[in-house]
Amino acid sequence: MKKDLKIRLLEVFSPIFAFIIAVLLSSLIILAINKNPIEVFYTMFKFSFRRIDSIAIILYNATPLIFSGLAVSIGFRVGLFNIGVEGQYLIGAFCAALVGFAIKGLPSFIHLPLVILSAILGGMLWAIIPIYLKVKKGVHEVISTIMLNYISLSLIHYFIADLFLDRNQKVVLGLGSTLIRMPKIMPSALMPKMHGFLSLFGINLPNHVYLNWFFPIAIILSCVIYYVIWYTPFGYELRAVGFNPIASKVAGINPNSLYIKGFLLSGAVAGLVGLSDLLGYFGYMDLDFPKGYGFTGIAVALMGKNNPFGIILAAILFGFLNRGAEGIQTFLGVPMDTVVILQALVILSVVVVSEVMIRYIRYLDKKGAKI
Amino acid sequence: MEKIIKLTNITKKFPGLVANDNINLEIEKGEIHAIVGENGAGKSTLMKILSGLYQPDSGEIYIKGKKVIIRNPRHAIKLGIGMVHQHFMLVSRFTILDNIILGSEKSKAGLIDYELAEKEVTDLLKRYNFELDIHEEVGSLSVGQQQRVEILKVLYRGADILVLDEPTAVLAPQEVKELFINLRKLKEQGKTILFISHKLDEVLEIADTITVLRKGRLIKTLKRNEVKDKSELAELMVGRPVILKYSKEDIKRGKPLIEVKELIVKNESDRRVLNGVSFSVYAGEIYGIAGIEGNGQKELVDSLMGLLSKESGEILLNNVDIKNLNVNEIKRIGVGFISEDRHKEGLVLPMTVWENSVLGYHRDREFGLWYRLNVNRIIEHCDNIIKNFDVRLSSMFIPIKGLSGGNQQKIILGRELIRNPKIIIASQPTRGLDIGASEFVHQLLIKARDEGCAILLISADLEEILALSDRIGVIYNGEIVAEFESKEATPDEIGYYMTGGKRKVEV
Numbered sequence: 085m086k087k088d089l090k091i092r093l094l095e096v097f098s099p100i101f102a103f104i105i106a107v108l109l110s111s112l113i114i115l116a117i118n119k120n121p122i123e124v125f126y127t128m129f130k131f132s133f134r135r136i137d138s139i140a141i142i143l144y145n146a147t148p149l150i151f152s153g154l155a156v157s158i159g160f161r162v163g164l165f166n167i168g169v170e171g172q173y174l175i176g177a178f179c180a181a182l183v184g185f186a187i188k189g190l191p192s193f194i195h196l197p198l199v200i201l202s203a204i205l206g207g208m209l210w211a212i213i214p215i216y217l218k219v220k221k222g223v224h225e226v227i228s229t230i231m232l233n234y235i236s237l238s239l240i241h242y243f244i245a246d247l248f249l250d251r252n253q254k255v256v257l258g259l260g261s262t263l264i265r266m267p268k269i270m271p272s273a274l275m276p277k278m279h280g281f282l283s284l285f286g287i288n289l290p291n292h293v294y295l296n297w298f299f300p301i302a303i304i305l306s307c308v309i310y311y312v313i314w315y316t317p318f319g320y321e322l323r324a325v326g327f328n329p330i331a332s333k334v335a336g337i338n339p340n341s342l343y344i345k346g347f348l349l350s351g352a353v354a355g356l357v358g359l360s361d362l363l364g365y366f367g368y369m370d371l372d373f374p375k376g377y378g379f380t381g382i383a384v385a386l387m388g389k390n391n392p393f394g395i396i397l398a399a400i401l402f403g404f405l406n407r408g409a410e411g412i413q414t415f416l417g418v419p420m421d422t423v424v425i426l427q428a429l430v431i432l433s434v435v436v437v438s439e440v441m442i443r444y445i446r447y448l449d450k451k452g453a454k455i
Numbered sequence: 456m457e458k459i460i461k462l463t464n465i466t467k468k469f470p471g472l473v474a475n476d477n478i479n480l481e482i483e484k485g486e487i488h489a490i491v492g493e494n495g496a497g498k499s500t501l502m503k504i505l506s507g508l509y510q511p512d513s514g515e516i517y518i519k520g521k522k523v524i525i526r527n528p529r530h531a532i533k534l535g536i537g538m539v540h541q542h543f544m545l546v547s548r549f550t551i552l553d554n555i556i557l558g559s560e561k562s563k564a565g566l567i568d569y570e571l572a573e574k575e576v577t578d579l580l581k582r583y584n585f586e587l588d589i590h591e592e593v594g595s596l597s598v599g600q601q602q603r604v605e606i607l608k609v610l611y612r613g614a615d616i617l618v619l620d621e622p623t624a625v626l627a628p629q630e631v632k633e634l635f636i637n638l639r640k641l642k643e644q645g646k647t648i649l650f651i652s653h654k655l656d657e658v659l660e661i662a663d664t665i666t667v668l669r670k671g672r673l674i675k676t677l678k679r680n681e682v683k684d685k686s687e688l689a690e691l692m693v694g695r696p697v698i699l700k701y702s703k704e705d706i707k708r709g710k711p712l713i714e715v716k717e718l719i720v721k722n723e724s725d726r727r728v729l730n731g732v733s734f735s736v737y738a739g740e741i742y743g744i745a746g747i748e749g750n751g752q753k754e755l756v757d758s759l760m761g762l763l764s765k766e767s768g769e770i771l772l773n774n775v776d777i778k779n780l781n782v783n784e785i786k787r788i789g790v791g792f793i794s795e796d797r798h799k800e801g802l803v804l805p806m807t808v809w810e811n812s813v814l815g816y817h818r819d820r821e822f823g824l825w826y827r828l829n830v831n832r833i834i835e836h837c838d839n840i841i842k843n844f845d846v847r848l849s850s851m852f853i854p855i856k857g858l859s860g861g862n863q864q865k866i867i868l869g870r871e872l873i874r875n876p877k878i879i880i881a882s883q884p885t886r887g888l889d890i891g892a893s894e895f896v897h898q899l900l901i902k903a904r905d906e907g908c909a910i911l912l913i914s915a916d917l918e919e920i921l922a923l924s925d926r927i928g929v930i931y932n933g934e935i936v937a938e939f940e941s942k943e944a945t946p947d948e949i950g951y952y953m954t955g956g957k958r959k960v961e962v
Contacts, residue, residue, distance in 0.1 A: 315828055317817050324814065328803045334762065334794055335815030336783035 131411025145403030152381025162346030168229025170378025171236030176355030179206030184269030207355020265370030537609025628950030709738030743924030840869030861892030
């Protein structure tokens, strides 16, 4: 029993060890550009946590990463490596944008859910291809999803810049130019901010904060996924197939069916990744729509140990890093890229530390087994 | 006589366990010295110390009277100690000659001196009476022949002490005989042989001296003629009297519950791996399938469980044609299934014990509905298995990989047998288990038989087949080539058919 506790603790603390290592390593880099690492990290913290609106921005930053981390983790659970969250969320966001501007005159309580549903279906659509290829033709999902990421990117560029380009933009003469974007999404499909709700509790957020209801949706979804994975027969089968497809097959679970269901679920969640930005901030989809959440999601899932609650924490950490980056750039003149390096180091050290931990735990296990 | 190996006070500790506890062992030159013990008794650790894979924590090793520290396997072979592994380390696409010289090739002008190698290896073959064509590819050899190549490999490297780790585990009875002839020949030539085994009959047949290990300690070293019989040795090994013959009730044969008719199964490359197999198993009997592994046993079991589609033929389980049924549906008509490889097929090792206790039955109504597993009920169920099947564990909430092999197997048995199946298909049910756990498994199967269950037992262990079965079918090359009433069967005769002797005329 004592040994189990030790293993548990190691598992919980390994991401924290990893983070500390990453901080130490990036201190060296900060030193190399002639800045004081302590000052840099202090500024990051101070800038991020001194004001309530800054915390809200962190949570807003974390929202897409929670969805993305969850999507990746569902793939991991069933033993599949969904690198394609990136492409899936772009397609999902595009579908949402399309349904958001093309359908007019619906009340918000129908239109918004419809838009969210289209995003889910878009993500799933983009997940069908790799999982079909995997199950029927034996194509490894890593290869096909990477390729599909490129295809999706080019495809939405084509849609945005050509097929669905908003050609009716009014530009005040002599001021700026038109944006390369799709038509604006109807107000009935936009996600409201949380400002009104939070002001009930005396928390007043300024207007430049875009924290919206997708954040609580992400938290609720995490809880739902946690329940599904650990307390339903479906989640049981997902995990069984993920760990040992042969034993699952012998036990009457069809691994292929679980691969399909798991991957589509992963794609469905991936479809939600871009919505907080799309429906809570931009209100339209343009060429500069944020990219890279899918890849960061892999890091979030790794760091969160595929545990939905771990993923929330990891996503918030990454949200904080992004927020802190703005702070050190503004106040210390340290380039934001330093934080990109820090993020990369976090990812690397999480991988290395968890590998070391796994070996150590395996060693402890062996020790235990023989007693 | 000269002591070729002397170990004094050898202790090797692993965290939390003493694998070798103060072992004192002397081995005489030119003897066949058997080391017996259950799994985990410390046999392998001791041999790994001798072959340089492990360093002892304390104690001394003397080889040919000189104190040595064996740094690594290469050093061991320099000292004359050659290890013949249980799992062969051969390159199947290479010829015998290539395999033998691999790693110690002698070269001439930068090229391998094949002329010299061929001469040396041929001499070696002559000297020890090995009959092999050295230009044949290793992949096309039988298991017994491959083992001879392994032995030749260490001889070529100049070993005069051969360590054989469970050499008979993979061999048919005839091949065991041939191996023993080779070993005796080697002994005549002055080689010393360390023979690790837990098959007591074989040990008694071949060994001059027997050392018994138990839980890391050396219990006793005896001369062959000091040992009365097998049970004495088994008792030393286990530390208590052991049942070697099971008492079974007289057979009350009922209706046929497993009927296999003209079953033909092809593999991916369109070869018939089962070629017209027919047999029946009746309620109240154990039908054993004897055979060397890879002769279609796995395909037979998979077909019976609906995991493999057949070319033609018919399978009736409990009078139900299973043609269109999957493994779930087959289990629901009262079939309990113990698969051959518990780690690969029977369990999901990283999942907890309680989760594994319902693997395959987790969709049953009693364990929950589609949206909710009834965890409390499953835990209760698991507790039941633990109590009824004597599973020893610290907690059911740990991953099942933390349990010993015997306890893992008990969980599987419990999972499959607690539902009182009418049919049990048990494939290699005691593989890798120690004597105590094997005994437990055997008694469970016999109890099920006495209660009227039809049991199909597939095992590579002929002793197990003979001890449990009422009838025995011998499988060779995808066919049942002979069928015996167990009382009439002798190991020799079964072995004859196992290795491809002619088909027995229908009786």
